[in-house]
Amino acid sequence: MKKLNVELIAGPHPLFKEISNYPPKNVKYNVKVIPNNTYNNFLSRRIKGMITLIQSILKLPRMMHSKGNSELIHSTRGILITNKKPWVLDIEMASSFTSLNWKNLKNPLTKWIITRYLSSPYCKKILPYSEAAKKNLMEWIDCSKFKDKIEVVHAAYHPTKIKRKHTDKVVISFICRTSPDPLDFYQKGGHDLLKAFEILNKKYKNVHLKIKGTIPLHLRNNLHNVTFTEENLPREKFYEEFLYKPNIYVQPTLVDTFAIAVIEAMSVGLPVVATDMFAMKEIIDEGKNGFLIKTKMHWDRYVKRDPSYKQFNKDASKIHPEMVEDLVKKLSLLIENKNLRKKIGENAFKTVDSGKLSINERNKKLRKIYEEALR
Numbered sequence: 001m002k003k004l005n006v007e008l009i010a011g012p013h014p015l016f017k018e019i020s021n022y023p024p025k026n027v028k029y030n031v032k033v034i035p036n037n038t039y040n041n042f043l044s045r046r047i048k049g050m051i052t053l054i055q056s057i058l059k060l061p062r063m064m065h066s067k068g069n070s071e072l073i074h075s076t077r078g079i080l081i082t083n084k085k086p087w088v089l090d091i092e093m094a095s096s097f098t099s100l101n102w103k104n105l106k107n108p109l110t111k112w113i114i115t116r117y118l119s120s121p122y123c124k125k126i127l128p129y130s131e132a133a134k135k136n137l138m139e140w141i142d143c144s145k146f147k148d149k150i151e152v153v154h155a156a157y158h159p160t161k162i163k164r165k166h167t168d169k170v171v172i173s174f175i176c177r178t179s180p181d182p183l184d185f186y187q188k189g190g191h192d193l194l195k196a197f198e199i200l201n202k203k204y205k206n207v208h209l210k211i212k213g214t215i216p217l218h219l220r221n222n223l224h225n226v227t228f229t230e231e232n233l234p235r236e237k238f239y240e241e242f243l244y245k246p247n248i249y250v251q252p253t254l255v256d257t258f259a260i261a262v263i264e265a266m267s268v269g270l271p272v273v274a275t276d277m278f279a280m281k282e283i284i285d286e287g288k289n290g291f292l293i294k295t296k297m298h299w300d301r302y303v304k305r306d307p308s309y310k311q312f313n314k315d316a317s318k319i320h321p322e323m324v325e326d327l328v329k330k331l332s333l334l335i336e337n338k339n340l341r342k343k344i345g346e347n348a349f350k351t352v353d354s355g356k357l358s359i360n361e362r363n364k365k366l367r368k369i370y371e372e373a374l375r
Helices: 014-020 042-058 094-098 108-118 131-140 182-187 190-203 235-244 260-267 299-305 310-316 321-336 338-353 359-373
Strands: 004-010 027-033 072-075 087-091 123-128 170-175 207-212 226-229 248-251 272-275 290-293
Touching: 004 014, 004 359, 014 027, 027 359, 072 359, 087 094, 087 359, 094 108, 094 131, 108 123, 123 131, 123 359, 131 299, 170 190, 170 235, 170 321, 182 190, 182 310, 190 207, 190 321, 207 235, 248 260, 248 321, 260 272, 260 338, 272 321, 290 321, 290 338, 299 310, 321 338
Parallel strands: 004 027, 004 072, 072 087, 087 123, 170 207, 170 248, 207 226, 248 272, 272 290
Antiparallel strands: none
């Protein structure tokens, strides 16, 4: 099998480390990391901020350039310009091309630039993380000239076998943002979860909720059996407290596309309860490796009418009775039945270890895509 040198243009998100740390067979990645505002110094933040501002004013899509010596380029950061090498790119959703700015994506010039470069003979493949992302892309961009280049490659995460100690206490974990803005907590469904946990806490004496992130001040009153931390924990400590020790992971999110926290939880054998949001139905098989929560708050439906998210944010801040009811129902099943927790957790682990979200499955696809791109 021929050795391939691939330049990986990536951000600092752990998802991209899962590509560079676990490459396909005989693929060597030369990694170029593009830092986020939270990962770099003051000068870099100012420069990146100016570039983002200029892009926003001119309504330009996210564009990258490479001077590397690799024979192929894999971009996770937008379209490539001026280079004369074959390249592929992956996307989370259509607005990945505009730094998540849906307004800019409606601009005709922006769309023209995107379609021009995706139609280029140097662009070999467009790799959405999910079927939902593929559908979203085709709804927002005219893909008729490059439809055959689009191929779904699910994100993957390395598995970690955990032997959990038997205990009568059932610990539920939830990971959200550390932010002073209450809207961040609402968008992740934290207020609905707290309302559901109020009911669960009265129903069961052995449940505890652990939250990584910020609970708004006005929601912190009268919290029973709920603990949270805003501290930026070392990676191993974070895993220990929020993935290794708990018995159930819950993600009542209203905004995620392909929630990496859900895959991380599955990778350590945790049964997952999450909203039926965007690609979640591709990750979770109801009743087999987790449970899905019904919600009317599908952000991708809102953004078509309201690219600024104003109405979505207003509605997201409310309590959603259908979500609270379903959270109580699905979490109760797992709280009451230890054997069900074990079975669902084992199936979740298999999904990441050897199933459709496995590194092996992802790498088989990537290797084939790279080989075809170089022909």
